[in-house]
Amino acid sequence: xxxxxxxxxxxxxxxxxxxxxxHSGNPVLSKVNFYINTxxxxxxxxxxxxGKSTLLRAIIGALRPSSxxxxxxxxxxIGYVPQKLHIDATLPLTVRRFLSLPQRVSDDVAEQAxxxxxxxxxxxxxxxxxxxxxxxxxxxxxxxxxxxxxxILDEATQGLDQPGSAAFYHQIQTVRQQLGCAVLMVSHELHxxxxxxxxxxxLNGHVCCEGExxxxxxxxxxxxxxxxxxxxxxALYRHEHNHSHDQACDHxxxxxxxxx
Amino acid sequence: MSILDSFLIRAAxxxxxxxxxxxxxxxxxxxxxxxxxxxxxxHASILGVALALSFEISIFTGVLVVSLLMATIVSTLSSxxxxxxxxxxxxxxxxxxxxxxxxxxxxxxRIDLMAYLFGDxxxxxxxxxxxxxxxxxxVLALLWWRWSALLTATLNTDLAYAAGIDPRRxxxxxxxxxxxxxxVAIKVVGVLLIAAMLIIPAxxxxxxxxxxxxxxxxxxxxxxxxxxxxxxxxxxxxxxTGPTIVCLAAVLFALSNLAGLFLRNTRI
Numbered sequence: 340x341x342x343x344x345x346x347x348x349x350x351x352x353x354x355x356x357x358x359x360x361x362h363s364g365n366p367v368l369s370k371v372n373f374y375i376n377t378x379x380x381x382x383x384x385x386x387x388x389x390g391k392s393t394l395l396r397a398i399i400g401a402l403r404p405s406s407x408x409x410x411x412x413x414x415x416x417i418g419y420v421p422q423k424l425h426i427d428a429t430l431p432l433t434v435r436r437f438l439s440l441p442q443r444v445s446d447d448v449a450e451q452a453x454x455x456x457x458x459x460x461x462x463x464x465x466x467x468x469x470x471x472x473x474x475x476x477x478x479x480x481x482x483x484x485x486x487x488x489x490x491i492l493d494e495a496t497q498g499l500d501q502p503g504s505a506a507f508y509h510q511i512q513t514v515r516q517q518l519g520c521a522v523l524m525v526s527h528e529l530h531x532x533x534x535x536x537x538x539x540x541x542l543n544g545h546v547c548c549e550g551e552x553x554x555x556x557x558x559x560x561x562x563x564x565x566x567x568x569x570x571x572x573x574a575l576y577r578h579e580h581n582h583s584h585d586q587a588c589d590h591x592x593x594x595x596x597x598x599x
Numbered sequence: 600m601s602i603l604d605s606f607l608i609r610a611a612x613x614x615x616x617x618x619x620x621x622x623x624x625x626x627x628x629x630x631x632x633x634x635x636x637x638x639x640x641x642h643a644s645i646l647g648v649a650l651a652l653s654f655e656i657s658i659f660t661g662v663l664v665v666s667l668l669m670a671t672i673v674s675t676l677s678s679x680x681x682x683x684x685x686x687x688x689x690x691x692x693x694x695x696x697x698x699x700x701x702x703x704x705x706x707x708x709r710i711d712l713m714a715y716l717f718g719d720x721x722x723x724x725x726x727x728x729x730x731x732x733x734x735x736x737x738v739l740a741l742l743w744w745r746w747s748a749l750l751t752a753t754l755n756t757d758l759a760y761a762a763g764i765d766p767r768r769x770x771x772x773x774x775x776x777x778x779x780x781x782x783v784a785i786k787v788v789g790v791l792l793i794a795a796m797l798i799i800p801a802x803x804x805x806x807x808x809x810x811x812x813x814x815x816x817x818x819x820x821x822x823x824x825x826x827x828x829x830x831x832x833x834x835x836x837x838x839x840t841g842p843t844i845v846c847l848a849a850v851l852f853a854l855s856n857l858a859g860l861f862l863r864n865t866r867i
Contacts, residue, residue, distance in 0.1 A: 396757060399760050417761055419757065424758070425755075430753070431813070440750055441748055
């Protein structure tokens with residue numbers, strides 16, 4: 340997958356060229372270049388306010404670029420799993436009905452999508468009564484209905500505990516294997532990202548660095564962004580990936596501190 | 600010559616017409632937390648009455664134009680992220696105040712202000728009835744046509760964008776529908792109580808509905824029941840009709856929520 344970025348560019352599903360987006364004058368994203376190819380899993384990581392969600396919203400067409408271009412493949416089918424979905428308590432909505440928005444789907448199709456997303460048996464439940472994990476799976480099921488070529492997930496594991504998000508990412512991998520769709524996700528959980536993705540992009544208003552998971556973890560820009568002592572958990576995860584790197588000694592030193 | 604000769608029949612049909620249009624639209628008003636939005640639009644319509652009288656155009660047209668204008672202003676401002684509840688409070692009541700002052704300037708026309716503030720359903724003529732039903736059917740057609748897109752946009756704007764739906768267009772559809780409902784309802788319940796016809800039936804239907812469609816249907820039923828029952832009660836007790844309709848709707852709301860409480864308790 341990673342050995343063909345040149346050739347892959349021609350069949351990219353989405354390409355961003357020098358994308359700049361401003362919110363009331365302030366640039367949220369500046370000159371971002373990005374592509375995602377068929378079947379690829381790409382993860383975008385970055386701190387809060389780094390423009391991760393903005394990037395996704397530009398790709399689905401919810402935001403217009405201030406300058407630059409968003410190029411989508413013709414007739415691209417995107418399955419979108421939003422960051423959070425607040426369902427007002429006044430709105431009665433069963434899982435089954437939710438799946439038929441905006442396009443009506445047959446019971447068979449709905450059942451299959453729920454099954455694929457690991458949310459079977461939930462069809463008759465009210466959306467408002469689902470647990471966090473169930474809710475995310477239902478959102479995933481809905482995104483699968485259009486048989487997407489590109490599945491986009493915005494902080495899909497937010498609010499899930501560690502085993503919960505691990506299970507959810509596992510589910511996505513299974514789905515990817517079944518459908519062969521590309522996956523673009525935004526996350527701040529580096530470890531889970533690394534387990535699943537072909538390519539990681541580190542974003543902070545602009546693309547800091549880009550590459551395969553191991554490369555990102557050791558890139559100086561990345562370290563500068565998260566700091567070495569940031570949340571022991573993060574450093575601990577990074578430790579695992581440092582073995583294959585030259586500067587491992589430097590990292591290890593910090594990791595021990597963090598672990599203490 | 601016909602059944603429409605009876606003012607009571609005309610009143611009943613007018614009330615039903617408003618109820619069946621207001622109830623499903625009211626569901627969206629409730630789901631999207633636009634209650635104040637409805638209020639502002641309705642209150643502004645008294646300005647439309649004043650303008651219509653001074654330019655000698657039909658009340659319906661004047662009200663429609665002003666409420667459309669008001670609804671557009673409010674939805675534009677809301678997308679810019681102003682402090683909406685404050686802004687709506689300012690707009691709703693100042694529009695009402697300006698309207699009342701404007702009406703007082705009208706020379707030689709001794710209009711019955713009460714008729715516009717609280718409605719005058721018993722004075723509905725054949726033409727009014729035609730306008731009300733035309734407006735109501737138009738609102739229903741709009742909602743029917745855009746139903747799925749409206750629901751998706753109500754859930755989440757990004758979800759709508761990803762599905763190729765422009766939420767701003769759906770907002771516009773609701774804005775137009777709201778202005779239409781205000782314009783047809785002013786004769787029936789009056790400026791001050793239009794928002795009640797939108798919100799109360801929808802809120803009453805909530806405990807009994809498992810899907811959005813069912814909620815809208817039940818709301819239509821409750822709205823219709825309130826209109827007809829309120830008319831009957833107003834006739835029996837000689838009370839003002841518009842407020843009586845709203846009172847009945849409010850009582851149904853209280854009963855429904857009590858029932859909802861029992862339903863929930865027995866389920867657990």
